Amino acid sequence: MRKSVGLTLIAVVVFLFLTVPLIIITATAFGEASTIRFPIQGFTLKWFTATFASRSFMSSLGLSFALASYATLLALLVGIPASYALSKTTFRTNPRLRAFFLSPTFVPGIVVGYALFQFLVIQWRMPVFAGLLLGHFLVSLPYVIRVVGASLEQFDFSIEEVAWSLGCNKPKAFLKVVLPNIGSGIVAAFMLSFINSFNNIPVSMFLTGPGVSTLPTTLMNYIEYSYDPSVSAISVVLMGVTVVLMVIVERTLGIGSLAK
Amino acid sequence: MSYAVLENIRVSYDGKTPVLTDLNLSIERGELVSLLGASGCGKTTTLRVVGGFIEPRAGRFTLNGVDMTRTAVHKRNFGLVFQSYALFPHLTVFENVAFGLKLRKIESASLKSRVMAMLDITDLGALANRYPRQLSGGQRQRVALARALVVEPQLLLLDEPLSNLDAKLRLSMRVEIKRLQKKLGITTIFVTHDQEECFSISDRVAIMDKGVIQQFDTPEAIYSHPANEFVARFVGFTNFFNLTASGTGRCLNNLGEEMVIDEIRNHTGGQTSWTGAIRPDDIVLTGTEVSGTNRLTGSVEVRTFLGKSYQYELETKLGRVVVNAPKDSIFEPGTLVCAHLPSDKIVLC
Amino acid sequence: MKRSVFLLLIAPGILLLTIFLFYPLVVTLAPTFSNNGPSLARYLAFFSDSYYLAVFFRTVWIAVVATLVCMILGVPTAYFISRRRRSKSFLMALSIFPLLTNPVVRAFAWINILGRNGVLNSLLLSWGWITTPLTLLYTDFSILIGTIYLFLPLMIVTLVGSMDTIEEEVTEAAESLGASRLVTFFKVVLPLSLPGIVVGSVLVFTGAITAYSTPNLLGGNKNMLLATLIYQRAMSLADWTSAGVIAFVMIVMTVVTVMVMQKVSRRLDRR
Numbered sequence: 038m039r040k041s042v043g044l045t046l047i048a049v050v051v052f053l054f055l056t057v058p059l060i061i062i063t064a065t066a067f068g069e070a071s072t073i074r075f076p077i078q079g080f081t082l083k084w085f086t087a088t089f090a091s092r093s094f095m096s097s098l099g100l101s102f103a104l105a106s107y108a109t110l111l112a113l114l115v116g117i118p119a120s121y122a123l124s125k126t127t128f129r130t131n132p133r134l135r136a137f138f139l140s141p142t143f144v145p146g147i148v149v150g151y152a153l154f155q156f157l158v159i160q161w162r163m164p165v166f167a168g169l170l171l172g173h174f175l176v177s178l179p180y181v182i183r184v185v186g187a188s189l190e191q192f193d194f195s196i197e198e199v200a201w202s203l204g205c206n207k208p209k210a211f212l213k214v215v216l217p218n219i220g221s222g223i224v225a226a227f228m229l230s231f232i233n234s235f236n237n238i239p240v241s242m243f244l245t246g247p248g249v250s251t252l253p254t255t256l257m258n259y260i261e262y263s264y265d266p267s268v269s270a271i272s273v274v275l276m277g278v279t280v281v282l283m284v285i286v287e288r289t290l291g292i293g294s295l296a297k
Numbered sequence: 298m299s300y301a302v303l304e305n306i307r308v309s310y311d312g313k314t315p316v317l318t319d320l321n322l323s324i325e326r327g328e329l330v331s332l333l334g335a336s337g338c339g340k341t342t343t344l345r346v347v348g349g350f351i352e353p354r355a356g357r358f359t360l361n362g363v364d365m366t367r368t369a370v371h372k373r374n375f376g377l378v379f380q381s382y383a384l385f386p387h388l389t390v391f392e393n394v395a396f397g398l399k400l401r402k403i404e405s406a407s408l409k410s411r412v413m414a415m416l417d418i419t420d421l422g423a424l425a426n427r428y429p430r431q432l433s434g435g436q437r438q439r440v441a442l443a444r445a446l447v448v449e450p451q452l453l454l455l456d457e458p459l460s461n462l463d464a465k466l467r468l469s470m471r472v473e474i475k476r477l478q479k480k481l482g483i484t485t486i487f488v489t490h491d492q493e494e495c496f497s498i499s500d501r502v503a504i505m506d507k508g509v510i511q512q513f514d515t516p517e518a519i520y521s522h523p524a525n526e527f528v529a530r531f532v533g534f535t536n537f538f539n540l541t542a543s544g545t546g547r548c549l550n551n552l553g554e555e556m557v558i559d560e561i562r563n564h565t566g567g568q569t570s571w572t573g574a575i576r577p578d579d580i581v582l583t584g585t586e587v588s589g590t591n592r593l594t595g596s597v598e599v600r601t602f603l604g605k606s607y608q609y610e611l612e613t614k615l616g617r618v619v620v621n622a623p624k625d626s627i628f629e630p631g632t633l634v635c636a637h638l639p640s641d642k643i644v645l646c
Numbered sequence: 647m648k649r650s651v652f653l654l655l656i657a658p659g660i661l662l663l664t665i666f667l668f669y670p671l672v673v674t675l676a677p678t679f680s681n682n683g684p685s686l687a688r689y690l691a692f693f694s695d696s697y698y699l700a701v702f703f704r705t706v707w708i709a710v711v712a713t714l715v716c717m718i719l720g721v722p723t724a725y726f727i728s729r730r731r732r733s734k735s736f737l738m739a740l741s742i743f744p745l746l747t748n749p750v751v752r753a754f755a756w757i758n759i760l761g762r763n764g765v766l767n768s769l770l771l772s773w774g775w776i777t778t779p780l781t782l783l784y785t786d787f788s789i790l791i792g793t794i795y796l797f798l799p800l801m802i803v804t805l806v807g808s809m810d811t812i813e814e815e816v817t818e819a820a821e822s823l824g825a826s827r828l829v830t831f832f833k834v835v836l837p838l839s840l841p842g843i844v845v846g847s848v849l850v851f852t853g854a855i856t857a858y859s860t861p862n863l864l865g866g867n868k869n870m871l872l873a874t875l876i877y878q879r880a881m882s883l884a885d886w887t888s889a890g891v892i893a894f895v896m897i898v899m900t901v902v903t904v905m906v907m908q909k910v911s912r913r914l915d916r917r
Contacts, residue, residue, distance in 0.1 A: 041827050048726035051719050052737070055744050055799060058755035061765055065758060073758055075765045115659045122655035125647045138659055141667060143901050145856035147873045148893040149667065151880055156670035171666045178659065236748045239858040242877060256750045257859060260757070269758075272751040279746045283739060292739045295746075350818060370821040371829075377822035383815035387837045396833075397823035441819075448823060 059276065066269035073266055084270035094271060097255040104166075104251060105234040108173035112230055113223065115174075116181030121215070124189040138182045141175045146239030149175055154243035165246035172240040177230035184229060188222025225294040228286055232279070298362060299323035300484055301347070301452060306356035308342055308508075316342050317508045320356070324501075329478050329485040331495040333531070334505035340488045341456060343505070347486060348454050349373050360451060373452075376445030376483070380457040382437045384429040390416070390440050391425040397448035415447040418477065435466045442474070446481065453478065453485040459494060471498050492532060496520065504528050525646050526572050534574040534644070535619045542569040552614055557590050557640040564645055571645040577608065577621040579642035583635045584628065591638045593618065597630045611636060671897075678890040692891045698875075702895070705871040708786065709854035712793040716801040716850045717843060719794075724805030725835060729814075738806065745799040753863040756792050757783060760864075784866035792860040797850040804849060808842020809835065844911040852900045872896055 061075055066084055068077030088094055119138060123131050141149065153172050157163040192215065200210040216223070241251045250258075252271075260268055286295060301324040308317040317339050324330045332340035345351045347358060349370040358366045365373060385393050394415055398408045416422045419439040429437055438458060445453060455474070459467045475498050478485050489495045495502055496516040503513040504527075512524040523529035526537060540548040540556065548571070550556050558573065586594060595613030602608075603621065609628065611618045613636070620636055628634050681687040692698050727737045744752060759765045760782040767779040782788055812835060820830040861871040870878065872892055880889035 043828075044722055044726050047719065047722040048737075051723040051798070051802075052740060054719075054795070056740065058752070058759060058795065059744065059747065061758055062751065062755050072763075074763075075758065075768070115662060118655040119659045122647065122652045126652055128652070134656060134660075137663065140663065143897070143904060144667065144671065145852075145873070145893075145896045145900060147856060147858050147876055148671075148896055151876060151889060151893055152670040152674040153666065154880070155674045155886070157666075160673075171662075174662070175667055178663075232746050236746075236750075238749060239856070239873065242858060243880070253748055253750045253859070256748070256754075257863065260750070260754055260863060264757075268754060272748075272754060275748050275751055276743075279743065283743065283746065287735070287739065292735050292742060295742055348818075348822060369826070370818070371824050371826050373822070374824065375822055377819055379815045379819065381813060381815050383813060383819040385816060385820070385834055385838075387834075396820070396825075400824040400829065444819075444823065454822075 062269050062272050063276070065266055066273045068266055071265055073264060073269065084266040085274075088267050088270045088274070091267070093250075093255060094252070097250045097252045100166075100249060101235055101252040104169055104173055105231045107170055108177050108234045109227055109230040111170070111174045112177035112181045113185075113227065116178055116226070117185055117223065120182055120186040120189055121211070124186060124192075125194070135182065135186070139179045142179045146176065146237065147242070150240040150243035153240075158244065158246075165244065165249040168244045169241060169249075169251070172244050173234040173237060176237055176240055177234050180230040180233065181226045184226035185219060185222050188219040188225075192218055221290045221294065225286070225290055228282060229295060232282065300326040300328075300361060301486075302357075302359045303343070303347070304357045304359070306343070306346055306353045306358065308339075308346060308351060308353050312354075315508055317346070317353070320508070320510060322503060322510060322513065324484060324486065326484055327482045328500045329475070329487060329498060331487045331489060331499040331502045332505055333489060333492060333495045333502055335490060338505040339508040340490075340505050342508075344454050344456055344486060344488050347452070348375060348377055374448065374450055376448065376450035376453040378438075378441045378445050378453075378455045378458045380460050382429075382441040382461075384437055384440055384444075386429050389426050389428055390421060390432070393429070393440055394444045394447050396444065401448065411447060415443045419443040419446075434462050435470065438462060438470060439473075442477070446477065446483070450483065453483045455485065455487045457489055458487075459489070460491075467494065474498065504531055522644060523574070523646050526574070529574045529644065529646050533576050535577055536575050536580070538573050538615050540571045540573045540645070550615060555590060556638075556643070558643045558645065559641045560643065560645050573643050573645055575638055575643050577619045578606075579639060580618070580620040580622075581637040581639065582609065582620055582622040582626075582628065583637065584626065584632070586633070586635050587637070591640055591643075593636045593638065594633060595636060596633050597628050600628070600630055609634075675890050675894050678887055678894055688887060688891050689895075692888070692895070698892075701870050701872060701875050704786065704869070705855050705873075708790050708793060708871065709851050711790060712797060712854045713847050713851045715794050716798045717847060720798060720801035720805055720846065721836070721839070721843065724802050724809055724839075725831065727802070728806050728809040728812075738803070741799045741802045741806075743799075744795070745803065749796060749857070749859045750863065752795060753792050753860045756788065756795065756864055760788050760791070783864065784869065786865075786869055788864040789861050789869060789871070792864040793854050793857060796857060796860055797853050800849050800853065801846040804846035805839060805842050808839050808845070812838050840914045841911045844907050844914060848903055848907040852903050855899055856896055 064077055065073045065075050067080050067082070068074050069079030069081045070077075116138070123135055149172060153168055157168040157171065158165075196218065197210050197214050200214040201207065205213065236253060237251075238253045238257065241254050245251060245254050252275075256268065256271060283292065286292060303320055303322040306317050306320040307315065309315045320339075320343060322330075322343070332343055334340045342351060346353050349365070349368060352367065356366070357364060385396065388396065391412060394412045395408055398411060403411070413422065413425070416425055419442060421436065421439055421443060424432065424436060429440070432440065441458070458474070459470055462470060471494055487495070487498065499516055501514060502516050502519055504511045504519065506527050512519055512528045519528065520532055523532055523534065529537075539551055540558075543549045543555070548556055548558065548561060556573070564571070593611075593613045593615060595611035595618060597609050598612050599610040600607055606621045606623055607627065609620045609622060611620060611634065618636060622628075678688050679685065693702075727734060727741070730737060757764070761767070762779045762781070762783070764783070766782065767776075770776045771779065816838075817830050817834055820834045821827070825833060856873055858873040858877065861869070861874050862877075865871065865874065872895065876889050876892040876896070879885040879892065
């Protein structure tokens with residue numbers, strides 16, 4: 038491929054813009070000074086050890102992890118059957134039903150959070166975790182519907198019919214033939230939904246309660262009041278997790294599957 | 298000096314595995330030359346070198362004596378037709394054909410008349426305002442051809458232009474291409490993997506394999522005198538056997554029997570061994586055993602019906618022999634038959 | 647599939663969405679339409695309050711500029727990526743990575759760069775280009791930079807997806823007909839990626855008007871946007887009605903943008 042100078046120049050500038058800020062954060066996590074300085078002086082891992090020793094960070098990390106897992110599982114449990122039903126049938130209402138399932142994307146996250154806060158927390162006095170779980174489920178569902186729906190569109194349903202003809206009943210055929218063949222779509226949906234739930238701020242902002250806070254909200258509150266390299270250290274840890282997830286996706290599905 | 302000349306072209310994508318190795322090809326003005334070969338043989342790569350999409354690692358490409366090896370694609374003025382047609386989906390038929398002329402700043406009255414004339418030649422006049430998605434495969438192909446021809450290219454490059462069409466359309470389009478090419482006198486390179494299509498349309502054919510031109514000649518010459526076993530297989534020879542020289546103008550097969558071969562007179566060099574080849578159609582089958590030269594006895598293993606004839610696979614002492622025999626006499630599997638290999642039908646390669 | 651099975655499969659989703667999304671929305675937003683009987687008084691009040699209007703227009707302005715910048719930077723970058731072979735998946739990974747990184751982290755990165763003692767000010771001071779640190783953080787400028795940084799990867803990834811559907815042979819055909827790289831880009835690639843550009847712009851625009859963490863961290867208390875305003879009205883001031891009004895305004899903006907762009911996109915897509 039021959040190169041075009043102008044295009045290359047723009048692309049280089051854009052990629053510097055995208056990466057340099059994250060590189061700077063990474064560097065500042067290792068500085069010895071008690072406020073963030075760049076370039077850093079000295080080299081230390083104390084901010085990492087401080088982070089791992091901090092109870093509020095660790096408990097919010099645990100909460101975020103559990104929340105993202107449960108919300109994603111719930112979204113898969115609800116979303117996969119719905120996508121399957123929508124792609125197997127040609128009812129006239131299907132496009133509208135699909136739009137209904139995708140509707141959480143049209144409601145700003147902060148509004149979802151606010152409405153659930155009013156309704157679940159103030160009116161129903163629901164436990165904080167339940168509220169968070171429902172909010173994150175709403176955020177996750179559209180990813181499942183979209184990604185699993187796309188892979189069901191690619192699926193050749195005659196394979197399922199062959200399974201029936203070989204004596205497989207319908208639930209079993211779904212589990213043994215359909216599910217394995219849309220596996221990559223499910224994994225991609227899981228990853229997208231997990232990461233977006235894990236990173237979510239607007240929905241969580243309203244729904245976190247005393248002593249129960251997700252990692253992003255804890256981090257945000259921390260940044261608002263103090264400014265030391267432990268935030269950089271947490272950022273590095275979070276980016277590390279993202280890298281691991283991306284490597285897993287790249288090895289199993291190819292990185293392009295997250296871009297659909 | 299020929300019109301279009303490729304000299305010692307070498308292409309490799311990764312620097313290690315060669316795609317083209319020292320390829321040489323000379324094309325005369327007004328000629329239609331085909332590059333024929335299986336996928337991966339380097340024919341499309343050769344075309345892309347000529348088109349300017351690939352810069353060769355070594356070698357030269359000259360057109361009319363001018364070195365164009367490093368000339369940018371858009372400055373070459375070559376017409377290009379792809380297998381996928383590659384029409385501009387956002388432009389109408391007229392706009393597609395006018396694309397090249399607009400870039401050449403042709404003033405609008407003459408642009409319009411040239412486009413319309415080209416659309417008439419290609420029988421597209423009525424479709425000028427349609428979009429590509431509203432056209433059939435054959436119509437898209439004609440738009441692609443019109444778009445390439447209207448700029449009066451110095452060279453027309455066709456990359457499997459007929460492969461996406463159904464069999465009937467393919468036949469009429471290839472006549473159409475030949476007609477237009479001769480009428481406009483455009484030097485053309487045609488890439489295909491279809492032997493019949495290629496032979497019917499070309500003035501000369503280059504048969505390629507593994508990045509090397511195996512034979513470059515007229516279709517007739519290739520058909521009757523393949524240069525080597527690869528080419529022979531490509532043009533329909535299925536039966537091969539080893540031959541060794543035994544004195545002047547004579548040779549023996551693996552069993553030590555003498556074979557009479559007319560073509561051996563042309564092989565007077567010091568060569569002492571050859572591969573003989575014959576097409577299934579050229580072998581004559583008889584039920585009764587006849588002794589004599591160029592005769593083989595064998596038993597029928599498999600018989601398949603081809604429509605005009607039957608194809609037999611025989612097990613002989615020289616190995617498996619494939620024969621196409623007329624329908625008037627049918628041999629059942631298991632019976633013994635005698636195959637006659639006429640001396641004028643055996644080629645040496 | 648039998649209708650009963652179909653209903654059984656979609657029922658859980660329908661129920662959950664109805665009970666936990668639509669019902670709460672209706673319950674929360676209904677009071678904003680009444681003032682001793684049905685009325686739009688609260689919305690009229692919102693749009694005649696100069697402070698609210700300022701926040702509204704600041705939100706729209708930042709979203710529009712961010713969308714334009716993402717478009718201008720994203721289109722060439724996406725084209726660059728879509729035409730690579732070997733480095734393509736690496737460049738895609740590089741674009742997707744920020745997208746998957748926590749928005750708080752991404753905003754924090756710009757606090758480090760734009761702050762009074764941040765990287766940019768220290769660099770400019772040490773080069774002697776300025777003598778006192780510039781106020782970059784907690785301004786509209788810092789929100790804008792943060793928003794562009796947040797959504798540029800989304801634009802790029804969307805556009806690469808769209809440009810990948812343009813066959814390479816089509817651009818090659820254009821070049822063979824005498825179009826230089828630049829002309830091919832403007833006459834063939836750009837018109838064919840318009841639908842993708844529209845989709846990307848909708849994602850950036852709607853994302854920008856609803857993003858919370860970026861304006862919260864980079865804008866501070868003075869430079870409110872709708873998303874930060876809604877939180878402040880609800881949580882700090884317990885002003886439920888204003889929060890409801892803002893929430894409904896944001897929903898309408900999102901839905902209208904999506905619907906308008908769907909119309910536009912359908913018209914543009916002539917393939």
